[in-house]
Amino acid sequence: MTYSPSAAATQASRASREPELRAPGPSTHISPAIQVHGLRKSYRTARGTLDLFDDLELEVEAGELVAIVGQSGAGKSTLLHILGALDAPSAGTVYCASTNVASLTARQAAAFRNREIGYVWQFHYLLPEFTAQENVAMPLLARGVRKAEAMQTAGQWLREVDLEDRSEHRPGELSGGEQQRVALARALVCQPQLLLADEPTGDLDGVTAGRVFDLIERLHASHKLTSLLVTHNMELALRCKRTLRLGSGRLTAVTAAALGSNLS
Ligand SMILES: Nc1ncnc2c1ncn2[C@@H]1O[C@H](COP(=O)(O)OP(=O)(O)O)[C@@H](O)[C@H]1O
Numbered sequence: 001m002t003y004s005p006s007a008a009a010t011q012a013s014r015a016s017r018e019p020e021l022r023a024p025g026p027s028t029h030i031s032p033a034i035q036v037h038g039l040r041k042s043y044r045t046a047r048g049t050l051d052l053f054d055d056l057e058l059e060v061e062a063g064e065l066v067a068i069v070g071q072s073g074a075g076k077s078t079l080l081h082i083l084g085a086l087d088a089p090s091a092g093t094v095y096c097a098s099t100n101v102a103s104l105t106a107r108q109a110a111a112f113r114n115r116e117i118g119y120v121w122q123f124h125y126l127l128p129e130f131t132a133q134e135n136v137a138m139p140l141l142a143r144g145v146r147k148a149e150a151m152q153t154a155g156q157w158l159r160e161v162d163l164e165d166r167s168e169h170r171p172g173e174l175s176g177g178e179q180q181r182v183a184l185a186r187a188l189v190c191q192p193q194l195l196l197a198d199e200p201t202g203d204l205d206g207v208t209a210g211r212v213f214d215l216i217e218r219l220h221a222s223h224k225l226t227s228l229l230v231t232h233n234m235e236l237a238l239r240c241k242r243t244l245r246l247g248s249g250r251l252t253a254v255t256a257a258a259l260g261s262n263l264s
């Protein structure tokens with residue numbers, strides 16, 4: 001992350017978008033689920049332009065569970081937002097689930113998120129006035145599924161996250177771990193290809209965090225997801241097959257030894 005007061009014009013000129021939405025094909029190999037090339041993201045601030053990424057590169061194969069660690073402010077959440085089409089890159093190409101996310105209109109981005117992305121945050125963002133089952137059903141209702149069918153599917157998902165006996169509870173009547181289980185069910189109810197989780201266990205005690213992570217691992221495997229998990233929890237990061245550290249605008253592979261000594 002660097003500040004450069006004169007970079008705004010350069011970034012604007014780099015921001016041209018490729019016209020196609022889907023990855024070029026056909027190809028002789030299965031393309032990675034996530035493919036990021038030359039990513040830059042700039043914010044204008046009172047101090048000048050904040051350049052968050054330095055031609056960041058990332059490839060994640062379908063089926064991988066990858067942890068991302070890094071200091072607060074490194075840009076982890078911004079990276080997930082860009083992958084999930086919640087924010088636009090300033091430059092670079094970003095293919096996610098075979099979609100060029102940078103080229104989506106707002107309406108296409110909303111449909112893409114509903115179809116391909118399961119998102120979980122540190123805070124559950126469940127709607128307080130609705131039951132757990134209604135909350136899980138929301139993404140299905142948003143895509144036009146009829147209420148009876150949406151509620152039935154939501155009930156099945158609550159069973160998957162071991163909360164069928166909490167289906168009538170409102171979020172305020174659930175523990176922190178249970179709220180995140182409901183949030184996971186809601187994230188996956190539309191059967192997306194990708195799970196993007198931004199410190200999903202950050203608010204939980206160690207035991208509960210471990211259980212939620214167990215559930216993420218189980219759902220990742222049983223639904224053949226490609227998952228990116230931002231975490232400050234070194235123990236959980238070490239359980240992922242691959243761990244990347246975001247620092248100085250780039251991602252680098254982290255070994256278990258380095259992870260143990262490097263993170264706050
Ligand atoms: N909309 C914005 N405008 C200006 N700066 C932003 C904006 N969003 C994030 N930032 C800055 O970008 C940096 C990275 O933020 P973030 O991606 O949330 O980091 P992390 O998740 O690694 O803690 C921070 O310094 C933050 O203040």
Ligand SMILES: [Mg+2]
Nearest residue numbers: 076077078198
């Ligand atoms: Mg963050």
